[in-house]
Amino acid sequence: MNPKYNGELIGPGGKNIRKMKEDFGIENIDLDNDGTISILGSAASTDACAEYIKLRTTEPEVRDVAQSSTELRERTHAHPTPSQHTTTDPRTPD
Numbered sequence: 218m219n220p221k222y223n224g225e226l227i228g229p230g231g232k233n234i235r236k237m238k239e240d241f242g243i244e245n246i247d248l249d250n251d252g253t254i255s256i257l258g259s260a261a262s263t264d265a266c267a268e269y270i271k272l273r274t275t276e277p278e279v280r281d282v283a284q285s286s287t288e289l290r291e292r293t294h295a296h297p298t299p300s301q302h303t304t305t306d307p308r309t310p311d
Contacts, residue, residue: 220252222274241266 218226226248227234234246243258243266254270256263 218248218252218254218270218274219276220250223248223250223252226270226274237266237269241269 225233228236237243237246241258242262243256245255245257246266247255249255254267256266258266
């Protein structure tokens with residue numbers, strides 16, 4: 218992990234580390250200045266916590282951003298299905 222994220226992961230007064238330990242059932246999380254992370258807990262909890270940390274600290278690559286904006290554009294401009302169309306004639310009472 219890029220060590221520039223250490224402060225964000227730790228949080229003010231260790232708040233984020235404590236929350237991750239509680240949420241994932243982790244015994245301990247150590248962050249070194251070189252970006253090495255050590256997580257102590259069960260296999261399932263350490264895997265889940267490591268994935269969470271990875272998602273929070275991985276910088277998106279240009280292709281990831283481009284793909285995301287393309288997907289967003291496609292969803293935004295998608296045509297609704299007939300069941301999604303609702304029209305109300307203002308002259309007709311409900």
